[in-house]
Amino acid sequence: MKLKNRVAIVTGSAEGIGKAIAVAFASEGAKVVIADINFDKARKTANEIGDSAFPVKVDVTKWDQVTNMIKKSVETFGRVDILVNNAGIVRKGWVKDLPEEVWDEVITTNLKGTFLCSKAVLSEMIKNNYGRIITISSIAGKQGEAAGSAYCSSKFGQIGFTQALALEVAKNNIIVNAICPGPIPTALGEYGIREDAKLRGQDPDEFRDWFISRTPFGVQGKPEQVAKMAVFVASDDCDFCTGSAFNCSGGIIMH
Ligand SMILES: NC(=O)c1ccc[n+]([C@@H]2O[C@H](COP(=O)([O-])OP(=O)(O)OC[C@H]3O[C@@H](n4cnc5c(N)ncnc54)[C@H](O)[C@@H]3O)[C@@H](O)[C@H]2O)c1
Numbered sequence: 001m002k003l004k005n006r007v008a009i010v011t012g013s014a015e016g017i018g019k020a021i022a023v024a025f026a027s028e029g030a031k032v033v034i035a036d037i038n039f040d041k042a043r044k045t046a047n048e049i050g051d052s053a054f055p056v057k058v059d060v061t062k063w064d065q066v067t068n069m070i071k072k073s074v075e076t077f078g079r080v081d082i083l084v085n086n087a088g089i090v091r092k093g094w095v096k097d098l099p100e101e102v103w104d105e106v107i108t109t110n111l112k113g114t115f116l117c118s119k120a121v122l123s124e125m126i127k128n129n130y131g132r133i134i135t136i137s138s139i140a141g142k143q144g145e146a147a148g149s150a151y152c153s154s155k156f157g158q159i160g161f162t163q164a165l166a167l168e169v170a171k172n173n174i175i176v177n178a179i180c181p182g183p184i185p186t187a188l189g190e191y192g193i194r195e196d197a198k199l200r201g202q203d204p205d206e207f208r209d210w211f212i213s214r215t216p217f218g219v220q221g222k223p224e225q226v227a228k229m230a231v232f233v234a235s236d237d238c239d240f241c242t243g244s245a246f247n248c249s250g251g252i253i254m255h
Pocket of ligand 1: 011012013014015016017018035036037038058059060061085086087088089109113136137138139180181182183184185186187188189190
């Protein structure tokens with residue numbers, strides 16, 4: 001068991017990649033907080049996992065809700081060892097047409113949410129002289145994508161944030177890394193493909209095939225594949241890596 005007795009908060013873990021991470025953490029012996037804006041789904045996911053999971057409603061863009069998430073996690077499981085900043089949204093649009101509110105929505109959810117959750121958990125981790133903060137960025141955090149300016153900016157920003165925070169808290173034995181998944185067929189992944197296709201006047205299946213053809217493996221990834229990498233990054237096996245942005249992308253990005 002790679003995470004025996006560790007306590008992890010996974011934001012956006014009601015479904016998709018976050019859910020797969022929560023399931024994998026629990027199977028490695030961790031207690032997991034299923035923290036999501038969609039409480040009904042979070043509760044369902046926590047029930048599926050069992051006694052080692054606890055659901056919390058949180059909007060990661062709201063400081064009071066984020067501090068409440070940390071408080072409830074400590075009350076329930078005694079402490080917090082691991083934070084996974086996974087909650088995220090995608091919106092598509094050409095820059096010349098992109099409404100300011102859409103830009104703000106994406107940057108606030110993905111980037112500010114990562115900042116708020118990390119800021120809120122730090123005092124607990126510093127007190128314990130132990131912590132792992134893992135942020136789920138994207139291949140869009142390493143390579144620009146047309147019609148993805150807000151999403152790419154948020155995902156590049158998460159990598160910059162990861163590096164800056166890693167430098168600040170290494171002395172506190174807190175390790176901070178990012179994971180950059182490639183295309184994964186979740187609600188977010190499929191929404192992004194539909195929007196991309198619509199903007200280009202293409203059929204979604206045609207756009208998906210083109211996107212997938214760029215990966216050397218020629219297939220989409222699975223949430224469980226990202227989860228396996230998250231287990232490694234959260235575990236004590238990953239004790240000499242900080243400020244890294246690990247690709248889990250089927251080779252679509254190699255830097
Ligand atoms: N699916 C992909 O192809 C892909 C690729 C690279 C990176 N990612 C990243 O992985 C992460 C998870 O994405 P996914 O594909 O599993 O998406 P998903 O849509 O399946 O799940 C996202 C979860 O985040 C929750 N959420 C959204 N806004 C929130 C908020 N303000 N506060 C709390 N929870 C909120 C949703 O309710 C949902 O449960 C995201 O950060 C995404 O950018 C996804």
